[in-house]
Amino acid sequence: MNIKQTVFEGYNGCYELTIGNQKMVVASGFGPRILYYGTEKTGNIMYVENKPVKKVKGFRNYGGHRFWLSPETKFTSKADNNPCQAVIKDGCLTVTATDRDLHLEKSLVISEKNSRFHVDHVLMNTGKMVYSAGLWGLSCVRADSGTIFFPWASPGKWQLCKIIYWQKWSKQKTNIKSRQYVQTPDLFLVKPNGRVGKVGGAGYEGFIGIAQKNYTFIKKYNYIYSGNYPDDNCAVEIYTCKSFYELETLSPIYLLNPGLPMTHTEEWVLSEKAADPENGDEIRSLL
Numbered sequence: 481m482n483i484k485q486t487v488f489e490g491y492n493g494c495y496e497l498t499i500g501n502q503k504m505v506v507a508s509g510f511g512p513r514i515l516y517y518g519t520e521k522t523g524n525i526m527y528v529e530n531k532p533v534k535k536v537k538g539f540r541n542y543g544g545h546r547f548w549l550s551p552e553t554k555f556t557s558k559a560d561n562n563p564c565q566a567v568i569k570d571g572c573l574t575v576t577a578t579d580r581d582l583h584l585e586k587s588l589v590i591s592e593k594n595s596r597f598h599v600d601h602v603l604m605n606t607g608k609m610v611y612s613a614g615l616w617g618l619s620c621v622r623a624d625s626g627t628i629f630f631p632w633a634s635p636g637k638w639q640l641c642k643i644i645y646w647q648k649w650s651k652q653k654t655n656i657k658s659r660q661y662v663q664t665p666d667l668f669l670v671k672p673n674g675r676v677g678k679v680g681g682a683g684y685e686g687f688i689g690i691a692q693k694n695y696t697f698i699k700k701y702n703y704i705y706s707g708n709y710p711d712d713n714c715a716v717e718i719y720t721c722k723s724f725y726e727l728e729t730l731s732p733i734y735l736l737n738p739g740l741p742m743t744h745t746e747e748w749v750l751s752e753k754a755a756d757p758e759n760g761d762e763i764r765s766l767l
Contacts, residue, residue, distance in 0.1 A: 481592035483573055488515055489530050495566060495573055499592050502750060507544070508566040512575035512588040514545035514599070514619075521752050522695040527620045527724035543620045543724065547577075547586050547601045550614040550710040550730055555582060583607030593747070601744040605736040614710045615731040615744035619699065620724050623672065626692040628725060629757040630716045631685040632668035643668060644712050646678040654678055660720065666760035672720045680714035680728075687767060688716045688727050691755050698749040698766060699729055707732025 481499050488494040493509035505516035518525045528543040539559040549556035560577060567574045576587040584607075589600035601615045633639040641663075645654045654677040661679065662669040668681060682703070689698035701715070709715050709732050719726040731744035755762050 481571055481590075481597075483568055483571075489528060491515065493563070493566070495568075495575075497573060497590055497597070499595055499597060502597065504590065504597055506566075506573060506575055506588065506590060507542075508564045508575045510542065510561050510563065511544075511546065512564050512577055512586070513542055513560070514588070514590075515543070517545070517597075517697075517748065517750070518695075519750065519752060522750070525621050525692075525695060525697055525750075527622045541620070545599070545617065545619045547588055548616040548618055549584075549586075549603070550616040550733070556613060558582075578606075582611070584611065597748045599746045599748060601731075601746075602741050603734075603736065603743075604741045605738050608738055610738070611736040612733060613736065614733045615742060616710075617699070617729050617744060617746050619727045621690060621697065621727060623674075623722060623724050624692055625672065626690050626725075627757045628670040628672070628688070628690045628718050628720075628727065629667045629763065630681065630683045630688040630718075631666070631760075632681045632683070633666070634682070635684055641668075642681060644680045644714055649678070652676050652678075664758065664760075667757055667763065669757055670718050670720060670725075672725055674722045676721045678717065678719045680711055680717035682709070682713050683716035683729075686715075687763075688718070688729060689749075689763070690725065690727060691757050691763075693754055694752065696749075696751045696753060696755040696763075696766060697727075698763070699727060700747040700749065700767060701729045701745065704732055709733070 486496040488505045497504045501519045507513045516524045564577045572591040574589045585604040587602040645656045660673045686703040717728040734742045
């Protein structure tokens with residue numbers, strides 16, 4: 481994996497990482513955030529706000545991929561506008577944000593394994609008391625139609641399928657009767673139509689992705705069967721709106737002892753072909 485400093489869309493303090501024909505750009509002037517991911521053929525599959533401002537007050541959705549904590553509260557959903565520390569060591573890039581109020585350090589550690597990007601979300605409790613939270617990786621992708629997918633059946637011969645949907649939260653609502661939600665015997669599909677909505681599930685097999693006209697993007701993670709996941713046992717969640725879609729993975733809720741880091745890892749898979757989400761075997765062949 482090659483790493484070099486760069487300026488991206490007017491944002492200083494960025495790092496460009498390349499593996500073969502795949503490129504990733506990580507911001508350290510705020511965040512940490514992954515602002516670019518793709519190939520020359522796919523272009524940037526991430527949604528990014530392209531207008532940097534000198535002073536940012538409160539939360540701003542820069543887009544890209546971010547590291548959040550769950551459950552979402554006024555304490556855990558704080559703005560990530562402050563500069564981060566970036567370190568290149570042993571072929572990896574580590575970008576760390578420090579929250580001095582909550583005594584937490586959040587790091588994105590980017591490495592290469594099997595010619596793929598591995599994104600580690602590392603949370604460290606730097607305080608003197610224990611802290612409880614789930615680690616949450618949110619990828620904000622462009623709203624270019626496409627189909628989002630994840631496995632929703634439990635393993636074994638007795639297969640149970642369950643979807644959680646956010647009927648009402650903040651000032652938003654989900655219409656579960658919307659045609660964008662499609663139940664199939666294998667994968668649960670979301671075919672965004674511009675409506676706001678949020679759904680989630682256990683995602684027992686450990687992947688979530690989106691198939692577009694010219695690419696298929698999948699995030700793999702390790703589902704922990706004994707874990708207590710947030711939001712009524714959701715390890716994957718999907719948010720849709722007119723501007724972008726969010727593909728989200730979560731860790732179980734951990735009890736964080738001081739000085740003991742916890743990690744949630746995503747393996748990013750990108751194919752320059754459009755897979756058919758109606759064919760679960762085709763999707764799994766990319767894993």
